[in-house]
Amino acid sequence: xxxxxxLKKRKGGKEMKLDKKLQGLIAVIAFFGGIAMLIxxxxxxxxxxxxxxxGPILVIGILAILFGMYLFPTEKHHRKIINFIFLxxxxxxxxxxxxxxxxxxxYYSFTDWxxxxxxxxxxxxxxxxxxxxxxxxxxxxxxxLFVVLNMVMVNLIAxxxxxLCTNKFRGIxxxxxxxxxxxxxxxxxxxxxxxxxxxxxxxxxxxxxxxNNYSILASSNTAFLGIIVVYIWQYAGYIMxxxxxxxxxxxxxxxxxxxxxxxxxxxxxFNIKIPMIAPSITICTFLTLTNSFKMFDxxxxxxxxxxxxASFMGSYLTNGTEMLALNIYxxxxxxSNYALGQAKAxxxxxxLATVSVLQVRISNKREVEL
Amino acid sequence: MHTKEKKFSLIAKVIIATIxxxxxxxxxxxxxxxxxxxxxxxxxxxxxxxxVSFQQLISNMNDxxxxxxxxxxxxFGYSAIITVVSLVLLAVFGGMAAWVxxxxxxxxxxxxxxxxISSMTIPFQVVMLPLVSTFRDTxxxxxxxxxxxxxxxxxxxxxxxxxxxxxxxxGFIKGIPxxxxxxxxxxxxxxxxxxxxxxxxxxxxxxxxxxxxxxxWIWNDYLLPSMMLGQNGAVKTLPVxxxxxxxxxxxxxxxxxxxALLAIIPMIIVFLxxxxxxxxxxxxxAVKG
Numbered sequence: 001x002x003x004x005x006x007l008k009k010r011k012g013g014k015e016m017k018l019d020k021k022l023q024g025l026i027a028v029i030a031f032f033g034g035i036a037m038l039i040x041x042x043x044x045x046x047x048x049x050x051x052x053x054x055g056p057i058l059v060i061g062i063l064a065i066l067f068g069m070y071l072f073p074t075e076k077h078h079r080k081i082i083n084f085i086f087l088x089x090x091x092x093x094x095x096x097x098x099x100x101x102x103x104x105x106x107y108y109s110f111t112d113w114x115x116x117x118x119x120x121x122x123x124x125x126x127x128x129x130x131x132x133x134x135x136x137x138x139x140x141x142x143x144x145l146f147v148v149l150n151m152v153m154v155n156l157i158a159x160x161x162x163x164l165c166t167n168k169f170r171g172i173x174x175x176x177x178x179x180x181x182x183x184x185x186x187x188x189x190x191x192x193x194x195x196x197x198x199x200x201x202x203x204x205x206x207x208x209x210x211x212n213n214y215s216i217l218a219s220s221n222t223a224f225l226g227i228i229v230v231y232i233w234q235y236a237g238y239i240m241x242x243x244x245x246x247x248x249x250x251x252x253x254x255x256x257x258x259x260x261x262x263x264x265x266x267x268x269x270f271n272i273k274i275p276m277i278a279p280s281i282t283i284c285t286f287l288t289l290t291n292s293f294k295m296f297d298x299x300x301x302x303x304x305x306x307x308x309x310a311s312f313m314g315s316y317l318t319n320g321t322e323m324l325a326l327n328i329y330x331x332x333x334x335x336s337n338y339a340l341g342q343a344k345a346x347x348x349x350x351x352l353a354t355v356s357v358l359q360v361r362i363s364n365k366r367e368v369e370l
Numbered sequence: 371m372h373t374k375e376k377k378f379s380l381i382a383k384v385i386i387a388t389i390x391x392x393x394x395x396x397x398x399x400x401x402x403x404x405x406x407x408x409x410x411x412x413x414x415x416x417x418x419x420x421x422v423s424f425q426q427l428i429s430n431m432n433d434x435x436x437x438x439x440x441x442x443x444x445x446f447g448y449s450a451i452i453t454v455v456s457l458v459l460l461a462v463f464g465g466m467a468a469w470v471x472x473x474x475x476x477x478x479x480x481x482x483x484x485x486x487i488s489s490m491t492i493p494f495q496v497v498m499l500p501l502v503s504t505f506r507d508t509x510x511x512x513x514x515x516x517x518x519x520x521x522x523x524x525x526x527x528x529x530x531x532x533x534x535x536x537x538x539x540x541g542f543i544k545g546i547p548x549x550x551x552x553x554x555x556x557x558x559x560x561x562x563x564x565x566x567x568x569x570x571x572x573x574x575x576x577x578x579x580x581x582x583x584x585x586x587w588i589w590n591d592y593l594l595p596s597m598m599l600g601q602n603g604a605v606k607t608l609p610v611x612x613x614x615x616x617x618x619x620x621x622x623x624x625x626x627x628x629x630a631l632l633a634i635i636p637m638i639i640v641f642l643x644x645x646x647x648x649x650x651x652x653x654x655x656a657v658k659g
Contacts, residue, residue, distance in 0.1 A: 045511050055513035070562075082561045083474060086466035089459075090532045091482065097529025098489050101500035108500060115503060161390070167383050177645055178391045181398070183652075184637045186590030188609045189630045192616055193397050196623055200416045201400060233394065241653050287656055294493055297592050301613070328495050329593070342499050349496040356491040 024073045031068025037061030109343040115336065126343035134313035136344065138320075139327040142224070143293065146323060150231055150292040155284055158236045162243035163269075176244070179237035187234070187297025194230045195302055220307030220320030227321065230298055235291070239284045246280030247273060279363075286359040293352055296325040305330065324348055398634070405430055405628040412623050430628040437625075439602070439618045442632050445611035452520055452595075452607060453588045456527040460535050460584055461577050463528060468539035469565055473551070483540065486533040494530070498597050501526070505598065518603040526598060531584045538583075538658050542576040543569070579658075582644075582651030589637065608633050 041058035199215035307320025332341025411421030509516035516522035
């Protein structure tokens with residue numbers, strides 16, 4: 001028998017009945033009081049009141065309704081009420097911050113929304129417009145290039161680091177931790193640190209050795225490579241940890257047997273280790289894939305997306321290192337073209353969603369095969 | 371001969387590992403060294419130790435900490451409050467929601483779970499613009515400041531962190547035997563009592579994982595706070611403050627690097643104390659997520 005909370009500790013016939021009545025009374029007062037407060041606050045909102053207290057009244061009203069529901073003296077429906085109350089906070093915040101803005105975002109991308117209001121429905125105009133922007137097409141091309149290069153480089157380097165860090169020698173824990181440290185720090189700060197390194201420290205070196213006074217951030221091509229260097233520096237340590245976990249699951253007996261049979265280290269690597277850590281490879285590949293796509297912070301603080309491109313689709317570009325995420329941000333927030341920025345963001349979402357669906361498909365297939 | 375070869379290759383590996391470690395940690399060393407210099411010393415030689423002094427570090431820190439764009443202690447305080455409150459709420463609400471989703475085999479709970487999981491592919495960029503406008507409008511309408519306020523941003527983090535939190539927690543709760551709950555219910559424990567007294571304590575390891583993942587994200591996040599708090603609003607988190615500070619100074623590297631140093635230190639301190647938990651949490655999050 002499931003009993004409501006207030007009844008649990010006190011037993012005895014009369015007291016229990018009284019308690020139950022009292023509880024019911026409190027429940028009803030809280031519930032209807034809450035509804036009254038909610039309606040009152042909303043009424044004030046609709047009448048355009050500027051009374052400061054209406055916000056708190058609304059919040060207290062909602063809490064009172066939930067409290068009243070919680071105290072409601074029913075045994076049959078208590079579990080259902082608890083289910084509702086338990087789901088409510090997270091589901092409510094989730095709907096307000098993710099689902100509603102997402103639906104609005106889809107809708108706004110077909111209008112001339114300016115961040116505050118929309119006047120006209122424009123159909124696919126925004127989508128057509130963005131593909132006529134050479135700078136945007138450039139961002140897409142650059143992002144895909146970045147993602148592919150980055151994915152290969154990060155995984156390769158992380159895997160080599162993992163092989164190095166699964167050896168047994170002193171201080172191995174220190175090395176693992178050291179390689180992971182850059183991942184702790186936010187992209188904005190990292191970007192500025194590396195901006196300093198590229199445009200001050202490295203130039204100091206190259207000017208002495210090669211008599212080259214230019215920072216690698218000064219040209220679009222080398223700045224692009226600079227972003228990749230920073231990203232690998234930040235991310236490889238983390239991916240390495242996942243590969244180490246994978247490599248540690250390879251049973252020692254298998255490796256021993258291979259060694260006894262005279263397999264060379266390279267043969268063990270390609271014929272035993274790599275096939276056995278296939279799940280880790282899938283995880284890491286898609287982790288780097290989605291993260292490279294979303295790359296924003298480092299792009300903003302390291303190069304700001306600047307860089308000149310002499311000629312692309314017949315025009316001169318000044319956003320030589322601007323990736324997709326930053327392009328969206330600049331279009332909407334800096335240039336205030338909200339509807340266009342939103343349409344770009346929707347495209348960005350579609351690309352990412354496709355990638356994620358592919359991920360699920362491929363990893364399911366893998367699991368079946370294994 | 372064989373053992374000698376092995377020893378030699380081991381030494382070679384240690385040397386390689388050391389070289390890589392130096393490369394990885396070198397930027398941090400540069401930050402520390404150059405935070406102790408004047409601007410002209412940095413321009414003269416950014417690698418050398420010329421002009422490094424403790425007094426200069428203190429003076430740089432004073433300049434940065436009291437700068438009106440940065441205001442370190444305030445930004446640090448806001449970052450800490452926002453991160454801690456969001457993490458606690460995500461752990462409690464996430465646990466509650468995950469438990470309900472996991473233990474109810476209804477159409478609704480399955481739909482909600484599906485909604486949470488599929489939302490994990492949504493990038494922040496696609497919701498940020500409508501999010502800011504809805505928060506502004508509803509905030510004005512109901513009289514609760516949702517933008518440029520701590521409650522507003524905590525609310526947003528609960529919404530965005532919810533999906534991943536629920537996903538990882540559901541995976542864990544599935545493994546907890548249902549008999550435990552049945553036994554508690556037979557002994558007269560209410561459902562909410564069952565959750566808070568029996569299930570929630572069992573969730574400790576996975577809540578640690580979730581808290582680490584969410585904590586790393588929220589503490590370092592730039593885009594969400596910059597959109598919701600504004601570049602130069604009254605409330606700033608550390609990454610926003612760093613960005614605002616650098617934007618207001620034209621290449622005063624000693625001050626910029628001191629600001630970077632101040633922004634890095636809290637995370638490094640936490641890492642020194644909880645190194646194992648953080649590294650394991652990041653691995654588990656990736657493997658399960």
